[in-house]
Amino acid sequence: xxxxxxxxxxxxxxxxxxxxxxxxxxxxxxxxxxxxxxxxxxxxxxxxxxxxxxxxxxxxxxxxxxxxxxxxxxxxxxxxxxxxxxxxxxxxxxxxxxxxxxxx
Ligand SMILES: [Zn+2]
Numbered sequence: 001x002x003x004x005x006x007x008x009x010x011x012x013x014x015x016x017x018x019x020x021x022x023x024x025x026x027x028x029x030x031x032x033x034x035x036x037x038x039x040x041x042x043x044x045x046x047x048x049x050x051x052x053x054x055x056x057x058x059x060x061x062x063x064x065x066x067x068x069x070x071x072x073x074x075x076x077x078x079x080x081x082x083x084x085x086x087x088x089x090x091x092x093x094x095x096x097x098x099x100x101x102x103x104x
Contacts, residue, residue, distance in 0.1 A: 003104050008054040008097035024058040027097060056097025064091055 001016040009027040017023045031050045064071050065086070073089030 002102065004100040005103055006056050006097065007099045007101060008056045009052065012103060024060075024093075025100075026057045026059060027052055027055045029055060054098045055095055056100070057094040059094050061092055061094055064089055 001014060003012065003014050004025075005012045006025055006027060011025065011027070013023055013025050015023055029052055031052055033048045033050075035046045035048075063073050065074075066072070067086065071089050071091035072086050074084040075087055077083040077085045
């Protein structure tokens with residue numbers, strides 16, 4: 001359980017949700033800014049959307065399976081076509097973004 005601040009989007013979060021399950025932060029893909037002067041002219045007016053360049057995605061990379069608590073991945077078997085081997089692999093998140101800062 002840790003309180004963290006995402007250095008990419010500025011979001012703050014706890015790694016454990018209220019129900020006890022783990023939370024995996026993912027930055028919003030877009031940065032949406034709305035000039036204060038445009039609020040009276042209707043929704044979306046003057047809204048500026050930019051793609052975020054550094055996205056943190058704490059979801060676990062695909063293709064990783066755990067065997068006896070250790071990360072493994074499937075790789076093609078060089079000796080048997082159409083078969084795969086399960087070998088030790090490195091667990092990790094999809095993208096670090098700009099990292100995180102510890103809040104407490
Ligand atoms: Zn973020």
